[in-house]
Structure formats: C-alpha cells, structure tokens
Amino acid sequence: MIRAAVVGATGYAGAELVRILAGHPEAVITALTSRQYADVAFDSIYPAMAGIITQKCETFDADSVCRRADVVFTALPHKLPMEIIPEIIEKGCRVVDLSADFRFRDPALYAAAYQSHESKQLLAESVYGLCEIFADDIAGARLVGNPGCYPTSVLLPLVPLVEAGLIDSGTIIADSKSGVSGAGRNPSVTSLYSEVSQSFKAYKVASHRHEPEMEEKLTLAGQKPVNITFVPHLVPMIRGMETTIYASLASGINEPDIRQCLEQYYQDRRFVRITKQGRPPDTRDVRGTNYCDIGFVVDDQNRRLILMSAIDNLVKGAAGQAVQNMNLMWGLSETTGLTAAPYPV
Amino acid sequence: MIRAAVVGATGYAGAELVRILAGHPEAVITALTSRQYADVAFDSIYPAMAGIITQKCETFDADSVCRRADVVFTALPHKLPMEIIPEIIEKGCRVVDLSADFRFRDPALYAAAYQSHESKQLLAESVYGLCEIFADDIAGARLVGNPGCYPTSVLLPLVPLVEAGLIDSGTIIADSKSGVSGAGRNPSVTSLYSEVSQSFKAYKVASHRHEPEMEEKLTLAGQKPVNITFVPHLVPMIRGMETTIYASLASGINEPDIRQCLEQYYQDRRFVRITKQGRPPDTRDVRGTNYCDIGFVVDDQNRRLILMSAIDNLVKGAAGQAVQNMNLMWGLSETTGLTAAPYPV
C-alpha cells in the first residue's frame, strides 16, 4: 500500500483527495494536515465522512508527515508549496503539488504571473502532470506539478491538434466556464449562494493566471510561440468546467482529420472520451469523475474549428488527476481508484 | 457473480441501480429493459456512462430476461410490477420491486391508496425491504417490496422509539422535504427547471400515498393503530430528502433515553449514523450514498421530541436500498458495493 499524506486537507481540493484516496485500493491515508483545523477530526469538518474518515487533522510537520508517507499531496495556496516541498523531497517522499508552484518550465513566466520562484532547482526537475500527455515523464518523477483546472480543460483538446499542425495556432480563443467550487472554501462575498445563484458573468478577462500556463505548454506542443485569448466565466453550479475553443483550421484540414487525430491520440487513454457525432460534452456527464469529454464541430463557412471539453474541476482538474499522477508514479494502472461511475443525475 | 437485470432501467431509480451495480464487486448487469428506449444503447440515454455501460436496452421479455438473471430489479410505475412479477418468480428469479406493489401487508390498504391488488398470494409472501428493520426476513425472501423514499426517511428514526414506547404514537407529525428527482424523469411542467428553481412549497398535504405505508409499519412496531400527519414538500435540489418529525415524549422519557435507544438499535448497522450532539443531518452529507443520518433535539419546555433524518432519495430511498436488499438476500455483507465515499461538495 502506498502511504499518502494530504497537506491542506480541508479545502475543496484537499477534501476531494481524501474522498478519492479513501476508496483507492492501493493507497492508505496516513496523515491529514490543516492549519485552520489542527486537532479537529476530519469528519467534524466534513460530516459526510462520519464513520469513513475519522482521523484528526494535524499541523504540518515535515518530519512527522514524511516518516509516515510515501507520497505527499500538497493542496495549498501557491507560494506555500515551494517553501515546504524541498524538505519533503529531501526526506525521501515523492510529491504531487496541486498549486501553480511547479507547473512552469520557465521561472520567468512563473514570476510574471505569481512571484519570484524560490526553488528553481526543483522546478527544473519537476514534471508537468498532465497525465495523458506526459505519462512517460511522470512515471519517473519525484515531484509533479499538477495542472490547473482551466489548463487541463484547454490543453487536452488542443495539444494533439497543435502538435499535428491541424489548426492555426495564432487564432486560438478559449471561452471557459467554471463551477463555483473553483473559488475554494474561503468565505468571500463573491462566492455566497445569494450572489452566485441565478448569475452568470465573465471574470479576469484575458488576465487569468492560468493563461501563461496554457501558453507555455501550447508553445511546447507547437514548437513555436503560441498566444491565446482566454476568458473564464462563473457558472451557478458546484462542480464542473466547460471550455469552448475556437481556432481556424489549417489549410486543407477538415472534420475527419480532426476526428482521426483526436481519436488516435487518445485511443488508449480511458479518461479522455471523444463524443459521438459532435455531441457537445456536458459537465453533468463527468461530475465526480476523472473523465475529460471532448466534442467538436467544424464551422465550414468560416473554416473554423469549435472544440468543446468538459471536466469536473475538482477531479480531473485537481484531485483526480493528482491521484492519476500517483498511479503513474507508482506504476499502477492510471485508472486505479478512479473508476466509480458518475451519477445519472 | 450475481446476474442482475434491471427492468425499467432508464428512469432515475433504474439508472441509479445501473450506476450502483456497475461498481458492485459481486454482481454483473445482464439485462437492461426499457419500453421507451428499446434497442438504444444505455450510454446514448445517459452519456455519463459512455465507455462504462454500453449495452443496449431491450423490450422486457420474461423468458429472455429470466434466463440471464438471478435477481430482477423492477423499477416501474406501480401496477406494472404486479402484472409481470408472478411470471418472473415462477421462472426462478428473485425480485426486488421498487414500486409500491409489494410493500403492504394488508391488500385493503394497498387498494385504498392505489388500486385493487391483482397478486395477493405473492403479496402475502413478499417481505418489506427496510433493511435495518427486517434483515432476517429479507435474507430468505424471493420477493422484496423495496420501501418508498418517504417511508424510509420516516421509519428509520421512528420505529425503534415506537417499538420501545418512548414517544406518544398518537402525536406523530412528519414534515418531509424532497429533491426534485423524486418526481422522476417524465417531462411535466411542474418539474421544469424554471418552475422548481427558487421555489419551495408543500404538495399532497396529508394525502400522499406513502402515508398509509408508514402507518402500517408503525402500527406493526407499536402494536396498536398509529395514525400520523404527513406533509411532503419540494426542495430545489436534485437529490436528497430531509424529514423533521415531531412527537410528544412518553412520560418520564428524556434526551438520554432517546439517544440510548437509537444508538443501541443501530449499533451494528453501518448505514444508519446518529449525529453527534443533536447536529441536524444535512442531505448533502448523504448525497450519492446509502446512509441515513439521524439527529434529534428534545424541546423540554413542550416535552416534545424533534427527530430529523436525511437520506438520498435515489439511493437509500430507492436503488441503494434495493442493492442492500440483494446483498442480504444473497448473504453478502449488506454494504457490498455501497461504500463509495460521498462528495465533500
């Protein structure tokens, strides 16, 4: 059994990690840490877990946690992970970090979007944990930077097409829509039920910090600089993320080329499902699961491709992909512990 | 492996059965029937199940279904089950019926609430599938009448107390609140998003057909006629049912007596959780699970007990309890296939 610690276990991503690990046949939770809820039983904070996860949260202590863990999941606000991960690695644990701290190749990009990077050596070693794209690198990694939810929803449909040159990478627009859990469990007026329900709006228009993360990976895939326009929106639902992507088709490329490329790229990857006959993916169909559903339509008149993806922002966009990374790191089937069927409604 | 058929697989209860059976380690789905969607792949109707349940729905045919099944779950509107179940039983399958047709002991009560009963012999043989109360009878049953969602939420907290005489059974009031999925998947104006969202109201006040089902079982528990006042309400949420029950305490009975009675009655039953210190149970904490959470508060001034229960109407109130019944019928642990942890949000 893999001994797993969750650092920052009481935020939504952390709690989702706990849920998934609780049902993982090859892992056991050995430590849960929380600054805010130290010494409080996990099921007092999440009573849904009564009788399932009854252990207490503890204050993070590297010695204590690393002694009991093989893998440490860090589900903390950015900046904190790069302060504690070096010690965790040094003590011999492998790490999946859910923050932005170890997602970038280029420290300057990280610095521009967040702050100066304080652990550049580890950054150079870390692997970007987009499992379907970087599975081979992940297998050997000590430290994985788990992708952001928006980048996951944008990169999975785009990377194969950009790599293959089937679209004009200078024309990419990504219009994303996220459920409210993406804003986390910290209380703020803008996440209140009465403010969010019956409301739809864009936010951080062309200025979200996930955009450079996407652009770095698309640049890598296209082997030339790729800039995109990215606009996130807030949807009145708890979980789920839909992204509709627009791009001009490369010359001579048509609907069957797109289908073939995507189906071939993902033919052995169970968590990516290409929908039939252009059926738009629905966030409901992936709720609670690690799937990324991808659909597409070609707008012939305008020679434009319309790509759509749907994920659960807390699962494939965070905790589920983190566990998928663990599976890859330990040589398990990537689906281990992630096969629970979604709710019909 | 138990070979399981779901008759009426595309309604919400049926689809929830499919979800649960898909993850059951001791069962395999061998037939899915649907009048409306005969010959359509299940995952075309529920695209969430793409790649998980791809088999086609078929028209119900007793011969064909029974040849392939050990257990048949009937998830049909009442009246249809009592027409087809006799033949299914005769062909050697065991049946869990999710309708009202085999829930009553007294055919006259069924007749008053529904219509004349056409299979009284089987009715006499059938067992009421409230697992925590009638586990012993269920074990040997050929035919189980799976309880209604409202009766489940009312009986689990009440039966131990009525049996023990801790409350005055002439004073029971049950104020229930249900999510919208209880109304099923048939399109009707009253279940439209625009009608239900941002709305709360009572319906079928003191005239719901689940009330005689409760009263028959409470009468049995109390060994004297019990009539209750039952008022269901509709909550703008998909799943979940909360019931708040009011009853006068019997003379000399106080908070510790109630707690002791409930905790003792359910000490070995994993799916009933008594909340700590009167914490009101939340439907969110049982969503997607087979739990029934029970809390209570004593209103000393008025010598009244306030009991609260929370279940998922589609799981413990329908498909989950049906699978729990199958587990008991086959001598498995009652929790088999029903242990997935609930979502934190």
Next chain:
Amino acid sequence: MIRAAVVGATGYAGAELVRILAGHPEAVITALTSRQYADVAFDSIYPAMAGIITQKCETFDADSVCRRADVVFTALPHKLPMEIIPEIIEKGCRVVDLSADFRFRDPALYAAAYQSHESKQLLAESVYGLCEIFADDIAGARLVGNPGCYPTSVLLPLVPLVEAGLIDSGTIIADSKSGVSGAGRNPSVTSLYSEVSQSFKAYKVASHRHEPEMEEKLTLAGQKPVNITFVPHLVPMIRGMETTIYASLASGINEPDIRQCLEQYYQDRRFVRITKQGRPPDTRDVRGTNYCDIGFVVDDQNRRLILMSAIDNLVKGAAGQAVQNMNLMWGLSETTGLTAAPYPV
C-alpha cells in the same frame, strides 16, 4: 415627498429597501449609510443599480442624516439600533427599525434572547410593526419594530385563529424553511454556494431567537401563555420562506370555520392572500413582493390543522413590510410603492 434615510444600506435588507424606495411614488431617498462602504457609490456595490441609484454611501452621522430625513430605516445588526435610535427620535425623525431591538414588549424576553436592553423607555413606546395586525397602533408611532421574517410567516396565519380560539394553542408546531439571503451578506463558509446548493437541513432547532418573539405575540393574541415548537431549515434558494404549522383543532371546529376566520380577518388586507381550495402556497408566487400567501388543510383523521404560509423573507419579511409601515405611519395606502407584479418565473 417623504424624505427617507437608510442606515445600513448595503446589507441585503438595506439594499432591498433601496430598491423599493427607488420606485416609491411618495418617498425619496436622501441618505444611504454604510460603515463598510463609506464614500463608495451605491451602484458600485450593487451594479444592478447603475444609472438608478448613483449616490454615495456615507458614514452614519445623526445630525447630518436627521436633517435630511423624515423617516429613518435602520437595517443594522441588533444592539446597534438601540444605541443610535434614541438620538434619531430626539431629532424629530420617525424610525422603522428592522432589527430585533424594538420588537418585544417585555425587556426581559429581549434580554434572555439577545442582551440587556439599553433603551427601555423607547421600547415601551415602540409599536410592533406587523402591519395587518397592528395597523392602528402603527399609524401614530414614532418608532416601529419591524417584525422578524420567521415571526411574520408564523404570526400572520396563526394570530386570527389563536385570537378566535379555533385551535389548541398548546399544540402549535412551526416548521419553517428559509432561503439563504436570510443569512445576510457577511461572508461565511456556511453561506457559500458550494456548501448550500444541493443541501437541505434544519438549524438552531428549537433554539432560534425568533421563537420568543413569536411566543410573546401569540400569548397576547390568545390572552394566555403560548409556547410553540419552532424549527427553521435552510433551503437552496435566494429568497423565500415557507412555514408549515401544525395545531390541534379546538373541539367542534372544522375546515369551514378556519376558512371563514381567515378570510374575514384579512378581507380588506391586500397583502394577505388566502389560497383557493387548500392549494399550498409557493414561495415563487410571492418572490419580490409584499404578499403573504396562506393555505391550509384539515387532517380530519387526526383533528389537526395544517397551515402553510409563503413570504419573501426580504420583502414582507423585512424591507417591504418596513415600507408598508412607513405608508401606515404617513397615512398613505399601505400598498403604495409595493404593487409591482411578481415574475412569472
């Protein structure tokens, strides 16, 4: 024109006051105060009001506010109003207070539920602003204590029946359900969209501070001590409050007596609507309006009356009733400025 000041204008009740007063033909808003948003334009906080209410919020200053106002609405947390209202009254303004500070007759009841009362003289003078019951007293009042939302939903259906002795006042149970806006605009985990959506639960079971407020008024109506059991619940919707009340019928009393009593009591009061044929009132039908819809059903078998009421907690339960009180204080028709039709959906 009545010059109106709103003290505490940026909470939900305050903002709802602003909305209603903005369309009132006999009132004009002359001051909006806010501690948190002093010097910020109201439509920066509520962009819905862009181009409608553009004036700035200001820090409360009694001199400055009273010079410009005839009526002051105080929409503040309890305790603050009793500190500032004496001065406002002294400066010649009339006051409608939306907090609990001036709702009680008996200072000891207030002290038991809140804290020691610091303005007992004004409390003795103040009038309880339940408009349909105390209209005559309100007309001459300098200071009105606007009722709580729960008490409004409980008292309007009950007071006529308790006054007339048609029910046994020792058997009253009120099971209330409120939308989330009742928790206000202060950020807290328990009001987050992700926590509240798809969730239903009771809270403050038999211990809510609105209960003594109800009991004092019911005792007054019944001319003997009345204790009730009161359980509030939280509904995943923004606005609206439904209360289902249970009570034993007095000897010899039947459905027509109840109907006659209620219809007669409210025959001239436009904001109370008795529904036809026991149709359960729906919060949707009163959303955004000052109506209180009342329905009822007699449970003959148990000789119990089931009363149901629906209000908008922010309108009839707060700001709308406050404006109705102003109308009565100034001798206007009570419906002035409160006649906008509700949304069909």
Next chain:
Amino acid sequence: MIRAAVVGATGYAGAELVRILAGHPEAVITALTSRQYADVAFDSIYPAMAGIITQKCETFDADSVCRRADVVFTALPHKLPMEIIPEIIEKGCRVVDLSADFRFRDPALYAAAYQSHESKQLLAESVYGLCEIFADDIAGARLVGNPGCYPTSVLLPLVPLVEAGLIDSGTIIADSKSGVSGAGRNPSVTSLYSEVSQSFKAYKVASHRHEPEMEEKLTLAGQKPVNITFVPHLVPMIRGMETTIYASLASGINEPDIRQCLEQYYQDRRFVRITKQGRPPDTRDVRGTNYCDIGFVVDDQNRRLILMSAIDNLVKGAAGQAVQNMNLMWGLSETTGLTAAPYPV
C-alpha cells in the same frame, strides 16, 4: 390608454408580457388568449398573479380580439403568427410579433432557417424591432418583428462597431450562454430540473436559427456580407443571457476608440449601460429589467476585442423589448412601464 391583447399569454414570454403590461401606466390588458388554457383564469395558471390578473384566457378569435385591442402582441411559436397576423393588421390593430416570422428582410433567409414564408408582403413592410438601432422605423410601423434573445445580446454590442468599421467583421465569434426559461414552458426531458441543474453544455453548435438573423443585420450594418460563428450554451439559471464576443480590432483601433464609439452610440439610450473600466456585465444585474449591460476588454497581445453583454432573455430578449416597441410605436418615452429597479439578489 392603449388597449393591449396578448396572444399566447401563458408561455413564459407571454406571461412576462402580462407582468409588464400589468404595471404599465399607459396600457391596459383587454384580452389574453391561450389554446391550452381557454376559459381558465390567468391566475390559476400563474398563482403569483392572484388578485392582480384574474381575467380568463380565451381562444384566439381575430374579430373578438381586434375589437378590443389597439395593439396585439403575438407570443406564439413561429409559423402561427404569419397565419393570423395579416387578418389582425387588416382589422386595424398594430402588432408586435415575438416570433421569428417577421424578423427577416430576406424571405429566402427565413425560408432556409424556418420554412417558406406565407406572408411576404407583410414581411416587406415589417420593421425589425431592435429598439436602440431602429427606433425611427419602429415609430411608424404597423408590424414589428421583435428580435430574438440571442440576436439582441449579440447585435447591441456589435452593430455600432461594425457600422464604424472598428473591428474586422470577418473574425466575429459569439459565445452565448442562456438561462433555461429560453426553452419555454413546454415540458421536455432536457428542461427538467434534475437534468439541467448542476449542468453546463453547448447546444446547436454553429447551427442555431438565430444565427442568420444576426448575420442579416450585421451585413446591413457593415454594408458587406458578414458571417459569424455562433455557439449557444445552457446555464443552470432561470433567466439571463450573457454573450462574450471575440473579434480582431481594425488596424490602428484601440481601447479608447471602442469606448468612445459605444458610449456615443448609446448616450441617449437608457436601456444600454456601458460598464465602467471593463467590468464584465453580470446577468444578475439585469434580471427582471430591460437593460442590456455591455462591457469590453482589449486583448492587446492578440489585437482582439472581447465584448460582453448581459440581458434578461425574457425582458430585453422578449417581452420587455416588445413593450419598448409599443412605447415607440405610440410615441411614448421608450422607458414607460419598464423602470422597475432590479432585485439586489
């Protein structure tokens, strides 16, 4: 007083017309028709209207309706209006049609998207009722084709910029999101609460019938053929529509040019509000109102304009704009009867 008839009064657009006309100071409702609910009181169908609109619905009869009406609003599915409007016009009433039947200039475009047009002469005469753009033509019209909800949300932000040549009209992409009420009141599985809640998806991708309506009007504005890519999405909320539009800036055009163009174009039009400093418009801020809020951001790196609009699909997208058209046709201020302030939450 303008005597107004609503033909098709019980659908959501029709009922919203009733709500708005009920509060219109210069109009009186003289007839409500409904095939489905003939002879049923309007407030039996919409109990929210109890005591407000109590008249009965009637079967449509041109003679009877036209004798009592000056203006007839037709809120019917397309095809029906073009069958009955010729007679209504002939009998001397003026008409605002909320269907697609009289929105197109070119009958061939209508035929391609809907069916052959059976009233081409009236079509030639009819005026497109996008009030802020075609106010002068509307003033004298006998027949106004009220714009679709999506076209309203797309055209109001785009027309000024396309007319002025500030964007490259060959690059326009409109990503729209609509609340569920847009699907109407006819029961269908896809509009059920349990299907729509907690779900987000695209539909009719690049194939919605509102697209040719937009393109015809943009072609007119740009004086050259304009094709766009249009993708609608379904949001789990009752009302509201947000559209995010992407287009390349024309050479030399920057943020201040865009702001100046929009602010100047709409400087005298109260129902279009340009948000401050690029604040993304929120559907919540226009709920229940006739406003169209417009915001924009320039993505300098990609030389792209991001335009966002928010309307209430049932008001500015249907019934409110229909009443605004009536106001213009009768020479009233366009805001008459449309000034109720929006709810803060």
